[in-house]
Amino acid sequence: MDAAWTSAVNRATGMADSAKRFLLPFRRPPPPPPPCPDPDPNPVQILKRLQRQAFYDIMQLRERQEKVERVISLFKATKVGPFAEESTRVKGVVNVAGSLPRDISEAESCISSRFVFEAPVRKKDSLFAELSTEHRYVSQENDHIETPFVLSKLMYLSNISDSFSVAVVPKGARCKDFSTDQNIREFA
The missing domain is CATH 1.10.287 (Helix Hairpins)
Structure with a gap:
């Protein structure tokens, strides 16, 4: 902890000297x-x-x-800014097959979508976010119920070397199915 305070004090004095100069x-x-x-x-x-x-x-x-x-x-x-090196890559799947009723008597329809965003943060680090939705319109006595567009996965991937990388996910999240591949090729 003392090293952190020393580092902070050194940075502050360095900034003061720089401002003075x-x-x-x-x-x-x-x-x-x-x-x-x-x-x-x-x-x-x-x-x-x-x-x-x-x-x-x-x-x-x-x-x-x-x-x-x-x-x-x-x-x-x-x-x-930090995202200037490369552009954000987006890969998405939209499923509209569920919106077509198979039977005239079916009152439920479904459109689902998933989008994965990969944004490079530093030279080798990336931020992955997946937004997904499943719009279900269910008619119940003239009420329409739908599910919202949600952030389903969030991960920060830091590639320290070619053989060692660290993935960080928010506390309580379950991100077991994210690949550490930089190209998000495996999107199912």
């Missing part, structure tokens, strides 16, 4: 050094002084430009 150049720059009180204005000395002042101004502008470029690159990096 970032904000210091935005304050007013110090005034240039006063000119030498030389009664004899030598043209060479004047040129040297002007060159030093110009160099100082150019360096200040360069530092500000680097700060702006850093802010813009951070903005672009955070706007992309």
Whole structure:
């Protein structure tokens, strides 16, 4: 537990130092050094002084430009988000055969669907979610009862190496039938 606190404190001090380094150049720059009180204005000395002042101004502008470029690159990096590497893959099955009545006397019809979403989270990690539904319309004295669209399975798969991976499911969930295959080929 102490290591976690030490790590958190180190991160906080690192962020404070980074913010300090970032904000210091935005304050007013110090005034240039006063000119030498030389009664004899030598043209060479004047040129040297002007060159030093110009160099100082150019360096200040360069530092500000680097700060702006850093802010813009951070903005672009955070706007992309964690799911930017690859797109989310979706595989689904919709069964409408149950909606066709076999007999005219049947009052019950059923449409079922299952959709599996796989979203890459980091380089080798994936988030799997399965949404399923089974719409049953049962007529009971002019009332229609239907079952909702539900999140039936949720799993986070972390591939640590080629031979070792860890699957995490929410507490109380039963996700025994998810494959650890990255391509969700086995969809039944």
